Amino acid sequence: MRLEGYIVSFRRGQKRYYPRQVLVELKGVTYKDAHKVIGRKVVWIHPVTGEKFVGRIVKMHGRKGRAIAYFERHLPGQAVGGKVLVS
Template sequence: MSTQVRSIKARIYSIRRGAIGYSRDAIIIVPGVETAVDAAKFINARVVWRSKKGTEIIGNVLRVWGKHGQLLVRFRRGLPGQALGDTVDLIL
């Protein structure tokens, strides 16, 4: 039996901001998701960011961020500044 891995392209919108540095936390936007109810189905999904050199940074969706369907993702390592605006794979 083969299991099919389904992935969706999402975009890194911002790094979570605050008085403490949240370099591991990012806010992503999934195309077509407009409400928090629609975004809630992605909680606990895996997220993979790939650099142009081929390095991968893996993270998990923690929760919905805001009312318009953004997601808060915590990566295992901090993201570089070049990752802002870049695409990630959201693996379901």
């Protein structure tokens, strides 16, 4: 089953942000279904170069169906608002 989602924001602290960790809002995933997506692979494709950035969903964030995904490499700032594929 493939899911789509959007990158909402980088994970942030009070004084810094974490460029390898992003908040992902998944379509059709609620708080009750959250445990089913943990551990799945997340892919964001750069809109200009076509380069793939691969990460994993590691935990849920809040009660609105958002998740925290860790990527292998730093994501560029233009990734915020971009579409991701979850497999």
